[in-house]
Amino acid sequence: MGQGETPSPARPPSTAKKAGDVEGPTWAFDTIAVHGAHEPDLNAGSVLPPIYQTSTYHYPAPFSEAREPGRVHLYTRVDNPNQEQAGEVIRRLEGAEAGRVFSSGMAALSAALLGLLKQGEEVVALEDLYGNTVTLLRDDFPRFGLKVRWVPSDRSSDVRSFLSPQTRLLLLESPTNPTLRVHDIGLWARVAHDAGALLLVDNTFASPVNQNPVALGADLVMHSATKSLGGHSDIIAGALAGRTSLLERMDGFAHTLGGSLDPLAAFLLVRGIKTLxxxxxxxxxxxxxxxxxxxxxxxxxxxxxxxxxxxxxxxxxxxxxxxxxxxxxxxxxxxxxxxxxxxxxxxxxxxxxxxxxxxxxxxxxxxxxxxxxxxxxxxxxxxxxxxxxxxxxxxxxxxxxxxxxxxxxxx
Ligand SMILES: Cc1ncc(COP(=O)(O)O)c(C=O)c1O
Structure with a gap:
């Protein structure tokens, strides 16, 4: 744009529905799955949202003054309307305040753990976690000065005894992969909160249809959205849902880590969730x-x-x-x-x-x-x-x- 030209108007508002939509809170789960991600597209009137297949966005200068969250986007590693729509419907299905999507379940998990913890802090984790989660905690965590205390499945009800003054986060999967054991999410949440720590639950195996960890006391829910959320074995994706303040604490680092979901995959995720x-x-x-x-x-x-x-x-x-x-x-x-x-x-x-x-x-x-x-x-x-x-x-x-x-x- 040459000097003196007027900046083009701000892009159409994000089509992701937001907390507090008039109809949203009264809808049942199945209705949210179909309609909870987006409004009909304002530009073309299409029932389904466009795929914003773009790496970057035009913005009115100066950016800092024009920026209004949800209205003007910057760069797809940071935000994109398709990502917002997917995050929005997942947070509603999980009954959480906020939702984010990532390029894989592991990207979601590493953004949460590395974004929320600091050197010297400890995680108390169930031993029966997904194999790559175990690898991350067991082999990679020590390089960042993070420690893990493992809770064997049979001692899950005694999780309190595994905490130390350095414990900041508890990590649980239920049902577990692949033994399908079930662990008491409410108990783990109480133990975490009594110690001033957080509980993160990997809800991939249950899906939000069968279980909502936030309603049971969890602070954060994680999904490999590659699995039942996507539902058609055609995308790799991940998601986190939880309190806005927690996700915002992690956002900056998540953008630096760079595990953002491709817009086409985000569109397919929203499409898949409609039949979840x-x-x-x-x-x-x-x-x-x-x-x-x-x-x-x-x-x-x-x-x-x-x-x-x-x-x-x-x-x-x-x-x-x-x-x-x-x-x-x-x-x-x-x-x-x-x-x-x-x-x-x-x-x-x-x-x-x-x-x-x-x-x-x-x-x-x-x-x-x-x-x-x-x-x-x-x-x-x-x-x-x-x-x-x-x-x-x-x-x-x-x-x-x-x-x-x-x-x-x-x-
Ligand atoms: C329970 C569970 N959590 C996390 C993951 C990792 O997800 P992704 O493969 O999408 O990174 C998987 C993948 O199989 C999983 O089964």
Missing amino acids: PLRVRRQNENGRAVVEGLQGHPKVERLHFPGSASDPEEKLCQRQMRGRTGMVSVVVRGGREGARRFMGALRLIHPASSLGGVESLASMPVETSHRQLSLEELHRRGIAEGMVRLSLGVEDPGDLLADLKRALDQV
């Missing part, structure tokens, strides 16, 4: 059907499903979850070789290491998500070498069971 409740409820039903169908099967040594580990865990599920999951871990007779034969004989269910999509997948945790752990560490977490983790999709339950039983016959 329908998909997850069907997956819950398929989970139940597979557990019932494989119970007592001679080639099955053990089935892992939320609530199956013990009576107290079943009661806890009833208290803190609205539904269970489409995740079932099957321990096949014959150890690692038996599991390999079973995987190789599946025809409908794809061998692949992700979860939460419309298509059913099977993976062996010892060879995929938890391959970084030693045999001793696997054993301590109850991850058998013959374990096959099933992520049930939305197919017909009869077809899924037929595939599983036929494959088990060949073990």
